[in-house]
Amino acid sequence: MQGITRFKANGHDKHGKISSVKPAKRKPSRIQKENRKRILDAALGVFATHGFRGTTLDQIAEACGMHKPNLIYYFDSKEAIHVDLLNTLMSEWLNPLDSMDPDGAPLDEVMRYIRRKMEMSRLYPRESRLFANEIVQGAPRMLPHLESTLKPLFDRQCAVIANWMEQGKIARMSPAHLVFSIWAVTQHYADFEAQISVLLDDETTRGDAAEEFVEAMFRKLLTP
Template identity: 65%
Template sequence: MPTTQAKKPSRIQVRNRKRILDAALEVFSRHGYRGATLDQIAEEAGLSKPNILYYFSGKEEIHVTLLNQLMESWLEPLEQLDPEGAPLDEILRYVHRKVEMTRAFPRESRLFANEILQGAPRMAPHLESGLKPLFDEKTALIQSWIDAGRIATIDPRHLIFSIWSTTQHYADFDAQVRVLMPAESGGLDGAEAYLDTLFRKLLTP
């Protein structure tokens, strides 16, 4: 019996899904999951609410779809830590990648932060199955560099937490940063050089 292949979505369907997801990203990053509504997403997308529900079953499916996409891109810089590279260069390259992601994807950073602040109700399985094994792998790699005397003795877990917090701060607390550093376009102009100096001094044996 021949198998039935799923019908490929049309260009209009692909475009509308992208339009909805982009609108939802804006709404969720601004209001959080609890504060966001389908009406707000529909208004942001310039589509009707029934049109939104044609593509997604509801707010939760849209949110989960965004989080799934986010995890793929969010983990990539950490995955790229190369065991064969120079340890200090690899870690500083990771810091620079995180700054660039903050610059390019501030809404995604706030979406992730809002989910975690709510206890990760929709993302917990991904944290366990995706992030935790990668985190353990890369902290073990950093520990091996420490044991070999190639970087200073620090706790690898807190090092990664520090990189996350210092880079993503500029997106998650953008409104505050812009008030305190109004001439710096949100503070990112000097952030990369500052964080490079900070982590270089911390990690140099």
């Protein structure tokens, strides 16, 4: 039995002419994967600082220590880099909301969600600012993803929260505006990190104090 080759044999079209078939696309090498990661990490910092409109390929190339032609080999435009970052971010950003268990203890599930959002704001401030900048601009590159991915998840989890409220397990309020409030409060610590660092001098306790306060506030709000 012959082994499977990476190329398909030539075929014939309806006129009997031989039609060429492109070889199977090769997987990226380790170096190519590392270079893509290097570009994306550098671009994340530039986009988070300057926004999409204020960012250029030259800035990204300089930030990742590459010549611009080398960068274009991996991404042909700054929009391609931006979309790649947003797609990855969206998946990671939605995971905590998706993980909220309808069969879990309601107050514990919401508090776990809040803690994870606070943790993400602390660990990934650049990603949060990248997302915020995109939304402030009207989500020109992310709107289809918001409609196809975020909206169904948001509606489903709001229905879960509403059911908990109907059962009297957490205090009654608008589930949608509760989620909006969680987003607003938790992501504030990432999006306004520069302001917070000026207003609060003690960097070592800033994160712990914030998490304790936010958790206590929402726990009091949600307790029936």
